[in-house]
Amino acid sequence: MDSFDIKITRKPAVEAPVLLEGLPGIGHVGRIAAKHLCVELRAKKFATLHSNHFPPQVMIKRSGLIQTMRNDFYYWKAKEEGQRDIIFVIGNAQASTPEGQYLLSRQILDVVADSGVETIYTLGGLGVGHLVERPKVFGAVTHRRFIPELEKLNVIVKRGGLGQIIGVSGLLLVVGKIRGIDGLCLMGETSGFYLDPNSAKAILNVLTKLLHLDVDMDKLTKRAKDAERKVAEAQKMEKKMMEEMGMVQREPTPDEMRYIG
Amino acid sequence: MDSFDIKITRKPAVEAPVLLEGLPGIGHVGRIAAKHLCVELRAKKFATLHSNHFPPQVMIKRSGLIQTMRNDFYYWKAKEEGQRDIIFVIGNAQASTPEGQYLLSRQILDVVADSGVETIYTLGGLGVGHLVERPKVFGAVTHRRFIPELEKLNVIVKRGGLGQIIGVSGLLLVVGKIRGIDGLCLMGETSGFYLDPNSAKAILNVLTKLLHLDVDMDKLTKRAKDAERKVAEAQKMEKKMMEEMGMVQREPTPDEMRYIG
């Protein structure tokens, strides 16, 4: 009875791709950004990962159908000069224990082991505990060579030690480094109080320039307000439920988020 | 030293049964409903499951005898045209860790693997955080084909993403789906503050129609009020005890609940 269950449905047709991670986290900033990009680029799904390390629950979709906790892998072929192939890993869950997070990070890199990933980009939020009107973007890197380009795009890299990157966004960079793949993490400033498409947009502004992509941001902006209201309600209810069950809340994102994809 | 201990005492005489799950959860709605049905139908016990993944405790019965944490399996043969055989899995515990919940869900389906289960019905509560006079029943499904019949019975299926199903009620549907068995979850609206036979009754109203059963509800109604009072007291005491032990409270149901069975 293995802890991970991987279904690979096709071989991703990519060369030296960037691996782009956007799993749930603070403000769901990374998840919103990565999913928006994945949808707008019409990337193709090629693998799905389930795990006993995920939170022990299912999501209910708008349609009443249940959705398993999962990480999905998509790929996208570069269309123009200067662009790079991309593999996305997105989904509705990170692992629910410390050790599970390490195992999941290794598993994700195992899934793409044959794809020749050259760089890892992980996306997340940086919670500051107060409302943020114009979110800054922060960066952390595994190699100095990424810094000049990030700073040219106004990403704040040297900031006197702002602490930690918790979860897969940090561990993917560690495991990647060990396997000889460098990478960076982009973090959008966010209150941390609710899911934050505005911060996701700030990240995407940087990311699309780094990857020479041209992506429509309209949908992201349009539905942001509506989503926030619904989410706040649903989260209150879920928090209550989980407390009743004696469980720690780990994955506050309700199905409303699906509007993005 | 295995984590699960299964005792099968006889082979359930069933054909293409429904698997009906009612383990402890929010308001113990699913547990109360499933146990009432199981008792009223005089279903026969055929297996018991113990696990190291259950909360590390025993229950004390009214008689002073201890009761182990357990899941019990019962079966019931259809009596009339249009009815279906049923296997019940009920008990006083779910697993106490995320991974344990996944393992338990698989184990439950392993126990009934030879019985040819055709559909899985899981029962639970949907906590709304305020008192509910006339509890609605919500549904979630693994396949669209279940929706019309549910909606005919006023079950709310499409509701804009109400979040999650936590624990075995959700995971059984996931593991079932992977093994080719579709299913649905019925959730009774409940405050989530105490055990809620009223919400259980709302579920049973739907369930008995779905399964063409005629079951006496009198006992359920009669003892509801008395139980609630006793439970409130006992829960306060238990909460205190568990906090003293540095343990998270997971299984708030005291022995009073046995009145149902």
Added chain:
Amino acid sequence: MDSFDIKITRKPAVEAPVLLEGLPGIGHVGRIAAKHLCVELRAKKFATLHSNHFPPQVMIKRSGLIQTMRNDFYYWKAKEEGQRDIIFVIGNAQASTPEGQYLLSRQILDVVADSGVETIYTLGGLGVGHLVERPKVFGAVTHRRFIPELEKLNVIVKRGGLGQIIGVSGLLLVVGKIRGIDGLCLMGETSGFYLDPNSAKAILNVLTKLLHLDVDMDKLTKRAKDAERKVAEAQKMEKKMMEEMGMVQREPTPDEMRYIG
């Protein structure tokens, strides 16, 4: 790297003994009672158990020497007609995870597997959340035959379902039952706010009658007040420390308790 480390230093010279458990728990009632009896009877140590499942810490003794987290096994030979041989399992720790508690309970019974244990007595506190002047003693049993004698000694056995026995005091009875050894649990009413020698005394009053023992209670009474004051202080400090470490407090007993042994 095994999770349990057992050192057996001699073979306990016992016949059909009672296994008497008193590990830390609510108000440390069971621990205080069992240790007092063990010391007063001058029982002989024959085994020690360490485990990775214990809280990750050491205790500091009055002398400045460190003390490992441990369970110790002692035996005592009956001296008079009507008495029974006793094996004690006492110590400063229970396991720190749910699964660890199950494993520890099995391990304890493994250690005494060759001693022909006939009955298991477990001791604990029953927290009621308010101060108790004259603590009642509650009982729970694995077999009806124990009830008449307990009730003759004013132990409250049938009380309408008072809930749960958390930890080894409950699980030892379960594992014992599975291995064909019946038993009972004695619980002293206690506030649950601090360690409670008064409640321990109430248990010992019952226990010494059950086992036809004559034990001096003076030392228990004498040091009770002094201990309480010191403990309150130490507990505050420890709570703080553990919170700082991000750890859940599980084992509030400071070394002061050693006065008992």
Added chain:
Amino acid sequence: MDSFDIKITRKPAVEAPVLLEGLPGIGHVGRIAAKHLCVELRAKKFATLHSNHFPPQVMIKRSGLIQTMRNDFYYWKAKEEGQRDIIFVIGNAQASTPEGQYLLSRQILDVVADSGVETIYTLGGLGVGHLVERPKVFGAVTHRRFIPELEKLNVIVKRGGLGQIIGVSGLLLVVGKIRGIDGLCLMGETSGFYLDPNSAKAILNVLTKLLHLDVDMDKLTKRAKDAERKVAEAQKMEKKMMEEMGMVQREPTPDEMRYIG
């Protein structure tokens, strides 16, 4: 997929060394003290340990480079008569689960198994919950023979049972004892509210006398105030982030601490 990953880069040239541990803990007293000593002595790194048991995160350095959670091993050759060789184990993490702490402690001693370690010194803080102007130093030992020398240096050893040593500082002494290596723990009195170089200095005053070392304390003192201010800010932010992720805060030390090394 092993839980520990050890890289040994050279063989430490030591004879009968002291093993000196200073990992994160209350007030980071032990960590600050050990790192300061390690840097001032210009000890040489010879091994690094990563583990799935560490908190699932990475630290961000001042430069924007990520830093993995890790334990590093350094050695130092005695220069003068009366000094002893030293092996340091320092780093930014302890294990994030109880069992992980036990495994880590064994692993650390495995790494130095061939070095002939003769004594283990572990360093930590003792949180008292209020500000401390002139921190006392407390000691705990695995053997009585260490006590006279400690008391000569005004270390408080016999203090009526002050409780526990939580984490690796305690467990290393236990595992060492089992392997025939005695040791002691020095604890600096600290509020426990923030990282406390002042308490670290109190420990170092004792430690340098015990080990006949002459170490400059200026850097420790100079940067203390500045560090505290920055740390307070960063900790608030991190706490928020971790709570948002549903994680328990275990490792409050931000990268600012690197000023020490």
